[in-house]
Amino acid sequence: MRTPAEPLIPAERDPVKLRRTALTLVTLMIVSAIGVYIAYMKLAERQASDETPSFKGRIEKNFKVWRQDESEGDLAEMDGEVYVIAPVLFSKPETWKHTREVLERLSLRYAGRSDFHIICLTVDPEGEPPAKLKGYAEQLGAKLPQWWLGATREESVHKFLKNILKMEMIPHKVDEEWVYDGTLVVIDRDRHIRKGTVRTDKRxxxxxxxxxxxxxxxxxxHPTPGDPTRVSRDLENLLQHVIDHVLAKPVTTK
Known part of the structure; x- marks a missing residue:
């Protein structure tokens, strides 16, 4: 015969204990939040003071061009070396006047290094085929193996610039004139596409x-009083910093 079950009596809740428990939980949440915030701020501080150039991708596939001596050049040959790539229109030197001056200074600054190269890629390979590159090279004073002038199929170079180097636009014509992004990119020893970074504030x-x-x-x-070329000079100094940084690093990936 079963013993009748005792009626269930609701537990009495102690308001004081409940408040103490709630306060403890809230305190733990606040402490945890502060800990996360402090950790984040420390990370942000480290990142802000880190002078390592950031990167926006990697050249995973080979890219072949015809050079100014009509030989075939392959970016795979550059594995373990550092180079800059500049999209240009050789027949319109006025469109990349300042870029050319920077490249000329780079060629002198790193003249003694066999592991640094400059590669100028024409955005109009049909109008500037390999046969014309020799003349352009003579005008520039661009000599192999340091300074390449390269041409390849239009479709190939345009896809390379937009999809691999992440240029802002694919080269195209407007009223029969070429429009393209002439931004320089730096490629490190591991084929990473490097870019400069600047601080906007402390973090x-x-x-x-x-x-x-x-x-x-x-x-x-917007000239700076007493220093009318300040932005250009600062940008060139930053470019040299990035190049110096990646030249000082060994190959780390295969």
């Missing part, structure tokens, strides 16, 4: 594209 950084035509235009329209 934030932003990308600084190496567009020297845009920098010169800004200087002309």
């Amino acid at each position: 934030a950084r932003m990308d600084a594209p190496f567009d020297f035509e845009a920098a010169a235009k800004w200087d002309a329209e």
